[in-house]
Amino acid sequence: MIHWGREKRRKWQRRSKLQQVEVSTYWLLLLSPWIFYVSGMPQFGVQVAGPQPAAVLEGAVVVLGFLQCLLGVRGLRRGLDTYLGTEQEPPRRLPAAGLVTFLLTTALVTFLIARGWAANDNPGPAMALFAGLPSLTGVYGLTVPPRRSAALTAGGCVLITAAFAAAGATWPALLGTLFVLAIGGLVGIFSPRCSAWYLAVMRELDEAREAQSRLAVAEERLRFSRDLHDVMGRDLSVIALKSELATQLARRGAASAAEQMREVQELARKSQTEVRAVVRGYRETGLETELAGARAVLRAAGVDCRIESAQPGLGLDAQAALGWVVREGATNVLRHAEASCCVIRLTRDAADATALVMENDGLRSGQDRGGSGLTGLRERLAAVDGTLTAERDETARLFRLRAEVPASGSRSRRPPPGPEEAGPEEAGAGAGAPGLADAAVGEGTGSARGENHG
Structure with a gap:
């Protein structure tokens, strides 16, 4: 059981935030009919008293309410898929079956009130209808315009109140019945529709972000x-x-x-x-330029980016190598993490060695721990005697990228050959490496491409 729970937790953490929101919204909507059922049906049961036929009719109302919840769960799922466009044909048989079940429930409750087996001086009997009405109006509200569904629901509430009045319910009970049914019907209409609208907006924003990334690369x-x-x-x-x-x-x-x-x-x-x-x-990569670009791009993506820099004096080769680390780190925060905060620290110790640390809180469990991006960064840092380490803190969901360049790193070795040292073919191949803006929006280049970590 514990292993099953851990596996479910890891599977949940591997989902993106959009997927997590969609799954949780689906489950909340599918649980809502049962919440109304549990809140309404017991209050109806305590208001019924009488001979054996009254108990039989009460049990029939309870069973019909349970059946209506089952129909409502299935109908809400299909209605939500129809609203979001993943299913073209709206559900028709399910709302019809739910309406028939609701009318049978209404007839039984009205009969109980007329025979005096259910209280007629309070809205308790109406709670049996409150238990199933939101699931019926919720399915209908997802497939038709809200004004139409609200108007039909209001008319239905008035007709049910009139039927209770004909059965002998008192005026205070009728007013309470009308209020209870109106609240249940309106909540059933607008709650699923608002949730579906919220998911549709999130999907549009996600698609717009991808389109913006592709547009930036094309530009x-x-x-x-x-x-x-x-x-x-x-x-x-x-x-x-x-x-x-x-x-x-x-x-x-x-x-x-x-x-x-x-x-x-x-x-x-x-x-x-x-x-x-x-x-x-x-292709040139300046450290200060990359730091400013990373902060701007991450903040534009909704990630709080803070830079703590000691302004170390580095050679151009070391700055270029650390600039690639910043570029690759910002790329992976946007592409492979669900981070809300990213901290970039640039420090210098007593031996004049420079350390660059990029830390974000968007680590996903079960991700690939290796890739060509880190390998490419290690090669670039090795050219200036630098090192690169990647740390994962599963408990705190932190990913930490640390690059160190010694004081002599900018003088002891030459950087990898640039385009001025390569032949025409190599120089032309290198022309495809985009700058920070492209890498940050998800294109990735050269050896720093395709890294899959937090």
Whole structure:
């Protein structure tokens, strides 16, 4: 039993917040008919007294109320799916069966009042109808406009009160009956509908966030393509013209063909240098820039991001390596965590070693503990004698990413080769690495892509 409970708890924690809200809302709605049943039916039972037929009719009312709860649970589930669009055909037989059951219950209660076997001086008999009315109106309210369902419910409450009046109920009991039925009917209509509307809004926000992420990536790719076009367009046109001119001169045996080809070679080298400069500017990672970008992006996503920086003096290579840690950490907080708070600490010890710690409270149980993202960060930090550790605190649901760079790290080793040291093919491949904004909205790049942790 304990193992079963722990497994259910781990399965629950692996769900996203949206999934947790949806599941809890579904269960709350499906429990609501039984809550009304338990709150109403006992109060009806204590108001019935008489010979054996009265007890039989009372038992029939209890059974019909139980049957109506079963129909209400199934109808609410299908009605909620219809409202959210996951089921196209609205339930029709279930509301009809629930209405028939409710009318039979109403007839039996009215008969008990008419025979004097149920109290006619208080709204106690109406509690039998209160036990099943919310489930009936809830299913109906999810499939038709609220005004229509509210109007029909109000008319039904008036007709039931009139039937009780014809059976001999007193005026105080009739007023109480009308009030009880009106409250139960309206709660049954608007409570499931409000919950369904709430889930629909959450789904739309989740879809909008994904669309915004894809749009940000597409915009960044367009920007980069425009930069490449502006840099390469003119040079490639000149290279094509000069190559064509050199071909014609060579066919004529002119000595100036060699000069034209030399100019083509110089233009090609110049274009290569400019492309590398574009790629280098696109891929460079500054620590201060990444810290500011991470804070802005996380706060925009509803995560409270605090930065505690000691302003350590680091070399450019060490700053770039730690900037990648900040970028990857912010990416994973948005993509793989359900965090409400993220703290970034940048400290420096007595030996001038710098430590960067990123801690968030959105750890999910049962997630993959490894990935290419951490491996890529370790490789970048190793180039400056740095280290990287990832810690998981299952109890507090904390994930902690710690990177350390020694004081000599910025001088002892060279960083991984950048685009200016790579060939044209490698430089072109590196052009696909987006900046923090893209990584933060979920695109992930290079070796820092696909990490799956809190």
